[in-house]
Amino acid sequence: MKTTVVNLNKDSYDVYIGRGTKQRTNILTEGVKPGEEGWLGNPHPIGWCDICREYHTRKECIEKFKQDFYRKLNSDPEFRKAVLALKGKRLGCYCKPKACHGDVIKEWIESQK
Template sequence: MNIIFAASPGIGKFAISQCLDSLGPKTSEHRYSFFGGNANLREELLARWPEATELSIRGTLDMRQKLKAAAHLVLMWDGEGLTNILFEARYEKIPTKLFPCKVTRIVNKKLTDKYDLYIGRGTLWGNPFAISREEDGPDRADVIAQYRKYFAEKLATDPSFKRGVFALRGMRLACHCKPDACHGDVIAEYLDGPESLKDEQILQGEGNNDP
């Protein structure tokens, strides 16, 4: 029984790990393969099942043939990438286990108007630390490191800030930095990682204990 795995390119390692953890045990009759395109999926699958094979896709016809040869498709989908695979699987009536995954994206405000919230300077989510024009002043890496420390301190000391951060999960957040490294990467890394889920559960528990 051939089972094909696929994951949208933007889905992170933690989300993929959670999806794989929820599956039943692999039996001797199961043969696992996966479509390339997400390095995190490749890493997680091969760490668990080294015998899994990677499949290349050479056009729509080739993808359709590979799907038709599969007994099941396991798709981790962010609502954007791999929509063609989902469409073909539904069209060919391939049994599909679909895992909807929220992905927090950082985009350049100057390059697109398709975003949910601006997180640049002057907003609650902006980086208060500026890149210096002086040669010996803080550069991009320095101010992002400063923001990472600032962000962690805000999360630890300001519950209302933390609640607001949780509301950003899965959004397209706009700044002016991308494709360069950005303080928004710090926000997205937190929201798409395990620590935010732990913090959210703790915060919800504290709220339930309020009189």
């Protein structure tokens, strides 16, 4: 089964990949472990980004996420293993069917043999 990214308001999903709902946790939040809410969330929103101190388009915020995601994959073996375990899962986010940071996650998972 292929890994897919779905709209969590319309489709069933296995794993929530957005930011944490209570504390806005994300992939860069210290202390958030794989599987905890927000662990795959994109810290770079469309519009004003407090991290970068600039405005992002959808495309730019996905590219910023990609940089953070690959950096974390290469530096955190526990994170990498947890992401690999998502192979074949339905990843739920609010963005789909528009371009989404989940597409970055899916593409990396599907590229691993």
